[in-house]
Amino acid sequence: MEPKEKLLEHLRESVVLTTSEATVVLDSFKERKLKKKEILLFTGDVSSHMQFISDGCLRAYYMDEEAKEHVVQFGVEGWWVNDLYSYLTQTPAKQFVQALEPTIVLQIHRDALQGLYDEIPAMERFFRLKFEKAYVSLQDRTINAMSKSAEERYLEFRSKYRDIEQRVPQYMVASYLGMTPEFLSALRKNLK
């Protein structure tokens, strides 16, 4: 399926759009292709687009003071990725966003999106709903991160995102789950 078809289908899972609204919306997005390992957003740049993943897989991560990477988020087809803090506050990003596979994203500039919010109420509703859900699932992750053991977190991740586990390196999963790759490796051994 074409990237923009995917996006439209994705939007219509949550809100109602007329044909003419759909045209306006889709025309606001530009396609961007990324090679494996290519970086979509660099630390220090200001994020100025929202990005819908049409194909492929990305991660958002940051480097701490000791230059260690921490994976904040994965994204696959049908998800949105960004350094949202940078996007919302227009300050330099603290995160990188990087393709882990050949990837296609659809980007909309924040000015254009602001225009859509004013013109097409369904778009404002779409993002209101999107953020509500995102908040709830992030809260779930936070609670897990703080109160569950490494093994429990891994098992939950595996049952929830089996597809992602198979597509990304194990050390990135470890990082996403807040443990060392060595510990995850040992833990996995014990499971079998």
Add this chain to the structure above:
Amino acid sequence: MEPKEKLLEHLRESVVLTTSEATVVLDSFKERKLKKKEILLFTGDVSSHMQFISDGCLRAYYMDEEAKEHVVQFGVEGWWVNDLYSYLTQTPAKQFVQALEPTIVLQIHRDALQGLYDEIPAMERFFRLKFEKAYVSLQDRTINAMSKSAEERYLEFRSKYRDIEQRVPQYMVASYLGMTPEFLSALRKNLK
């Protein structure tokens, strides 16, 4: 200041409301007073209201399998509290919401809020913006919880929410930060 005045001021920090819109909005909220320790939402109940805190202080928490409490969130004047998962999915709440002081909240039923979304686009915008910000700050908390030491988390909490630290028992702060009260106590001793 009157509860509804506070709410209106709060809304107008983010969006524009005409006088007549303001009236419609405020009429949709009902005031509810809570005594210290009173419970606003019980585990097992379905959350059907969004709640704005006009005065006082609350916490949201859940009990794990071993009957230990985990504080998910604090809220003071000008914040919103809820078990959002229960509210959004209309399933039984996993969290309690409890007043930690004599508290006044303004509640709006989800059906009424849905009506406002349809009638008054500024309200949809308000919550879109609210959830964007909430998501970003929760993400910050998640990153901290996963990658920082107990001491760092506590110091950050203290500098960010000094007011809350002074209003709630220390063991609840420990729980919110994902550590035991004993450890927080020891940690604080070392700081001086």
Add this chain to the structure above:
DNA sequence: GAATAATCTTAAGGTGTCTTAAGAAAGGAA
């Protein structure tokens, strides 16, 4: 298909945080 890079595993020793148990201090109710 060889060479190089990326990823995963193993293991020993260390540290941060928890558990348990007890007592001390502070707060609220009568």
Add this chain to the structure above:
DNA sequence: TTCCTTTCTTAAGACACCTTAAGATTATTC
């Protein structure tokens, strides 16, 4: 004021998870 409840502290021993370092696999590139 006094009593009872809630909250906070102290300390010893335990354990989950980390660090470091090295070698073993598996992918990627030319």
